[in-house]
Amino acid sequence: MTAQRRVRVTSPQTRIALARGHRSLRGLREPQDRPGPGQEAEELAATEAARALFVRQRRLAARTLALLGLLLTGLSGLLGALPALGRLTLGGVPASWLLLMAASYPLLLLIALLHVRRAEELERDAGS
Numbered sequence: 001m002t003a004q005r006r007v008r009v010t011s012p013q014t015r016i017a018l019a020r021g022h023r024s025l026r027g028l029r030e031p032q033d034r035p036g037p038g039q040e041a042e043e044l045a046a047t048e049a050a051r052a053l054f055v056r057q058r059r060l061a062a063r064t065l066a067l068l069g070l071l072l073t074g075l076s077g078l079l080g081a082l083p084a085l086g087r088l089t090l091g092g093v094p095a096s097w098l099l100l101m102a103a104s105y106p107l108l109l110l111i112a113l114l115h116v117r118r119a120e121e122l123e124r125d126a127g128s
Contacts (some may be wrong), residue, residue, distance in 0.1 A: 012050030053126040057119055064115045071107055074102070 077086060078099075085096040 001114070012046070012053070015046065016051050016054060049126060053122060056122050056126075060115065060118055060122065064111060067111055068108070071104070073102055 079096050084104060085099060086094050088095040
């Protein structure tokens with residue numbers, strides 16, 4: 001039986017963590033696994049591309065969190081500013097409850113769908 005060469009597979013996040021300097025990629029490789037000059041440049045380019053994608057996705061996540069915070073605090077502020085919504089009833093249900101159920105959850109779903117769609121676009125753009 002012939003011995004097969006082992007191949008190390010790492011995710012882009014692992015490459016980013018290794019590029020930060022906590023542990024060197026060379027220290028993890030065995031001597032026979034050392035890349036050639038062209039392979040090292042490819043790995044560096046892939047690491048930089050992954051790092052750039054990670055930064056863009058982190059920026060997207062911050063915007064999404066800000067939008068979520070704005071929605072939730074804005075809705076709470078609206079209910080606090082208009083206490084009459086708690087006294088007004090539609091079909092025996094307070095209007096404030098209806099506003100929370102009928103407005104907040106669909107908006108949360110819309111924000112989530114837009115976030116996922118944009119994150120997928122960022123990944124697709126990074127892959128091409």
